Amino acid sequence: MAAAPGDAPDWVPTRALGRAVLLTGLFLVAGALLGRVDLVVLAAPFALGTAYALRRRPVRPPEIGIAVDDTNLVEGGALVAGIGVGNVDEVHYDLVLVRTVVSSWLRVDEVRFASGDAGPDGSAPADGPAPATGPAATAGSGDPGRAGRRDATDRPYGFTVPAGTIADLELRGGTLRWGRHSLGPAAVRAITCDGLLASQTVLTEAHPVPVYPVTEPFEADEAMPRAAGLVGGHRSRRPGEGGELAGVRIFGPGDRLRRIDWRVSLRARQLHVAAMLSDRDAEVVLLLDVLAEAGRSGGIRGSTSVLDTCVRAAAAIAEHYLHRGDRVSLLEYGPSARRLRPATGRRQYLTLLEWLLDVRVEQSPHEPYDQVFGPQLLSSNALVVVLTPLVDARSAAMLARLARSGRIVVAVDTLPPSALPPKRGQWTEVAHRLWRLDRDTTIGQLREHGVPVVAWAGAGSLDLVLRDVARLASAPRPGQR
Known part of the structure; x- marks a missing residue:
């Protein structure tokens, strides 16, 4: 509980006390000067009432x-x-x-x-x-x-x-x-x-x-493009102690006896073992573009802004992958370059929610790429999900640089359909159409660079994109001569 600060008195007289004292004094002075007892009698109730009310005075404030x-x-x-x-x-x-x-x-x-x-x-x-x-x-x-x-x-x-x-x-x-x-x-x-x-x-x-933020329903059933951890819930192309059968091969040093395939061994008259694919976890990096804001936030039951869609989508995607045992980290693409280290579990999810509460739009004339992506900050095997409205030209350039660096990048369009400019002139609608055409051209160029761009739509938003990206990542690459 808070108390009133220091030097001032805790209790002060009201105007009612001032009026009671004034009337009592006037009646007593007038009765003494005029020699009238009735005026003194009239002053008695005011004096007695005031004295009775002040018989017990408070000491401490509320x-x-x-x-x-x-x-x-x-x-x-x-x-x-x-x-x-x-x-x-x-x-x-x-x-x-x-x-x-x-x-x-x-x-x-x-x-x-x-x-x-x-x-x-x-x-x-x-x-x-x-x-x-x-x-x-x-x-x-x-x-x-x-x-x-x-x-x-x-x-x-x-x-x-x-x-x-x-x-x-x-x-x-x-x-x-x-x-x-x-x-x-x-x-x-x-x-x-x-x-x-x-x-x-x-x-x-x-x-x-x-x-x-409310966690919108989100499911991504497709496999991760690249799984880099030692254990986890995703199938890897690397051999290991997983649950997916990779084939049968001849028994060699270091193979476990419980992996011996006796049917093949009896038929071939040589010991053979079942080779398995390792189950590995993945690292998911959620990159929040905070360079620009668009739309007007109306709360949970109203219209959504870019920041609303970005934060809610990040919470939903992070909850999904953390529930599967993957490592999730967060980055801000902006002047402050805030980051949250990758981790797993419920503690990471609660820390992530606290981190999202401080997301703010920060405009800056400088390019924050080198400040955000420092040396050895972003794993080469991580799935980078970029939540961006693609309003600032630096955002498209950042996506293209990430794709050229060989990382798996998926762009989630967070620009709400209701983000319209105020109609203050007869050319505003025409200018908005031209800006939309230019933005669609930018999205097309990003797709040509290998960056899939998909609008956020809750559950299943990234299923088709992750499926195509996983196929491209698992496809054989031509050797260099």
């Missing part, structure tokens, strides 16, 4: 905290949060006003009020509001389908807090878009002593609310 029930939120999921106001004093709060700031990508549909007791030592817990107990009354509601509208937290809420208790405001709604959002800061001000004393405004810091 405390406030913010907490979120679920820390693993996904865009489009439910949001349940709470703002707790604690009264750790022995004086009843006649009125408490609470107001908070909510990120535009967090929707709050209703606010409910509940109260509970303070901690065993008479203080409010420091980690946020206590669980809501007792009946709860709905304080506000909103339309869950509209983003950027006026929600239930756009007005302050007032309630009373008895001494030694905690009052909770339960916020219920949903998340609209991935990213690092915040709930708060929240402010509280309490009024006590029958409205004669008011606390200074107490602020609490904003509570971070990370929202992970």
Whole structure:
């Protein structure tokens, strides 16, 4: 819980206390000067009432905290949060006003009020509001389908807090878009002593609310073009201890006895063993092009931007290959050149989701190729999946250089169909058509260079492309004389 900062007094007199003191003083002075007892009698209720209300004055300011029930939120999921106001004093709060700031990508549909007791030592817990107990009354509601509208937290809420208790405001709604959002800061001000004393405004810091991208369904049933690890779930062309039969050959030194094919050995009167193909894992590199942005993000239920498609597709592809035991790494093609080292398992998937929350579009006039692809950074056997809108000319040049270096490259087009320029002139539509034609020409040139370009469409987006790439990688290469 946060407390009011330092040097200012925690409680200040209100205008009601000033009026009571002023009226009492006026009646007493007028009665003394004019010699009228009735004026002194009129001043007595104001004096006695003020003294009775101030007989017990608060010592400590109110405390406030913010907490979120679920820390693993996904865009489009439910949001349940709470703002707790604690009264750790022995004086009843006649009125408490609470107001908070909510990120535009967090929707709050209703606010409910509940109260509970303070901690065993008479203080409010420091980690946020206590669980809501007792009946709860709905304080506000909103339309869950509209983003950027006026929600239930756009007005302050007032309630009373008895001494030694905690009052909770339960916020219920949903998340609209991935990213690092915040709930708060929240402010509280309490009024006590029958409205004669008011606390200074107490602020609490904003509570971070990370929202992970929704994982779109994705399946890639085709084999990996190149599998480079020692063990894994992909069939390799190299002999080893796998489950795929490669053929039968004569027994040699180092062969295991359990591999002996007795039928062939009895027929040929010489020991033969079954040769197997090794099962190997693959390394998948997801390269996110962050040089340009297009389209407008409308959240999980609205329109998508390039960044939305890029992040959601990266999460889906990474989850698929990590589930199969492959190694996945991420790179940003931009000025910052952020990277995530290749690894496997659920820990890598959670780290990857955290990494994706910080993806931002960064424009730069410089070519970031040498900065992104440092020496020995990109494995020659890795499958490089480039998520790019192909809006910047440097993106197409980067794809062509990767293809010429002999790596397996697949380009995923993340430009949404709804990305249209604003119609401000009569030539805007014509210019947009010309730009689309030029972009289609660039895509055709990339395909001629051996870079397949496919639009992201969820499940099965890369099946046909990976099948063709795997066939090309497994085809025999002509020898050089």
